[in-house]
Amino acid sequence: MVASEPAADHTESGDQTESIDQVVDSAEPEPELHGAPVTTSHGIVVAHPHRTALVALVATLRTGGYWQCLDVCAVDYLTHPGRPELPGSVVAERFEIVVSLLNHRQRSRLRIRVQVPESDPSCPSLFAVHPGSEAPEREVYDLFGIVFDGHPDMTRILMPEDWEGHPLRKDYAIGRIPVQFKGAPASR
């Protein structure tokens, strides 16, 4: 975990590990970052907030130097319901939204993984904090069917508007679309 790791690249994420150390209570087994449990993955700090705390966490991190939200994407863990790498207090759900943040001053990255249940596939939008999350969030909506509350334009972006289903879900078959051109073979 972060607190016990001697921070291999201390020059890059020095301040980051420090701030985590400050919030970690020695009695607590789980390290935290602004109230969210924290793990590390290949040298990058990963925070696991509840989805209701996502926007507040990202806003706090932004004031702390994480100015750029580079990416929002999602993962469908349909076939992997339990995930051992998650901190104990986090309940694994089917969907996960992954947010990548970048701190230019400390030259460090931070990742946020938010659990989104299958029964209510929605998550607060980061648009008000990082307007650059608009297109990536639309992509997640389009391909996974996760609705972002507070997003100004929650429409499909890559698939046609009248498309049915969300292709990157694991229960969406790869399938083929019949080619409708004259002379094309009906099916392969």
Added chain:
Amino acid sequence: MTTTETTTTETTIGDTAALDTTALDLTALDAARDALTNDDSVLRLGELEAEERSGYQPPTDEGTGERMIMNMGPQHPSTHGVLRLVLELDGEIITRSKPVIGYLHTGMEKTGEDLTYVQGCTNVTRMDYASPLFNELAFSLTTEQLLGIEAPERAQWIRMLMCEMNRLSSHLLFMASNGMDLGAVSMMLYGWREREEVLRFFEMVTGLRMNHNYIRPGGVAADLPPGWKDAVRRVLDPLPDRLAEFDILMTGQPIWRERLQGIGVITTEQCLALGTTGPILRSTGYEWDLRRDMPYLRYDEVEFDVCVGTYGDSFDRYAIRLAEIGESIRIVRQILDKMPPGDFRIQDKKVTPPPRARIGESMEALIHHFKIFTEGFKVPTGEAYVAVESPRGELGVYIVSDGSGKPYRMHVRGPSFVNLQTLPHLMKNTLIADTVAVVSSVDPIMGEVDR
């Protein structure tokens, strides 16, 4: 380089304190962000609705005057593929706009889940088809991070060589298309001519002009062929003179400047809020280049400058790319001198296929060969994100592995996709005639946008 008469300042690598972030503070960032979210420059209209409503819009009760909604593209020579722009016009002025994308969407991320890590590079290389080697590099670095391996020294340098040559070809392509978009049609020929020389070198090394599948997890597909140094020099030697020609043809031209200067202006704060990276971010004077600031491969062992602009307009974005061609030449020349001997791929039988000659004499080699090409190698459970500086900005690959031979999820953070969000803000209150100049200066590659 006598490229730019704009105050293109340059900083050298190793000068880590050079990134001047003191000029930026949170209040400025907040103001820019709030302005972006409230400036009403994005036309929030569905793609079908935009088609139906195209044409004359009567004045509204709220006081908005007469407007015209126009669909530009997806079939338009200047849209660099299949980008469709929905424009709302007040006379000749663009009031609101929205890029409509997805015309080239082929579900490559879904395909990626069905291909092994060995096959993965053949998929990702088709995303940003103007700089395919960067896609392969980001994918390979992420896979290697999950595997916990690192490519040998020579492979790192070969990768750097190929990527910088690719940056050359990508920026030369930009020179060609940007020139043609703005009416400098002869640039189209010159840019493609220079790019063709680079592609000829790629063909010599990888066997293919594009979509190489050359950089693979564990190293590169093959060692550099004999005579590669001469081939590189044959590409590089005429370039400085040609760049000087470009300068005469474009940079100093009053018409060229009139068309680009002050067109499509963006600020650093806006870029940061929109997640913009690459030449667009640097054109605002903000020095951020992953090669220098978060070095990967061996970029910390070569000298180069990070080129930045001042005004954040289309001209700066053009000038930066022209200057970056010079910097790439500089890097490649250093690589020629520093290329170390050694393996071009990792000697790990589980990751690297055995040499052809071994298969005939060793049963084990045959088994390894068979295993790697049928089910691929297994990657330990975990998730990783690695980003590289592509010619268009931060190109990142996020892979989730469940311990099998195929990625459980493979996501590509394409710089073009994110950078395209700047378009409505760049085009706000500009003339419709400048649309092409602005789109061209953002340099989107639609294969990467739509994936």
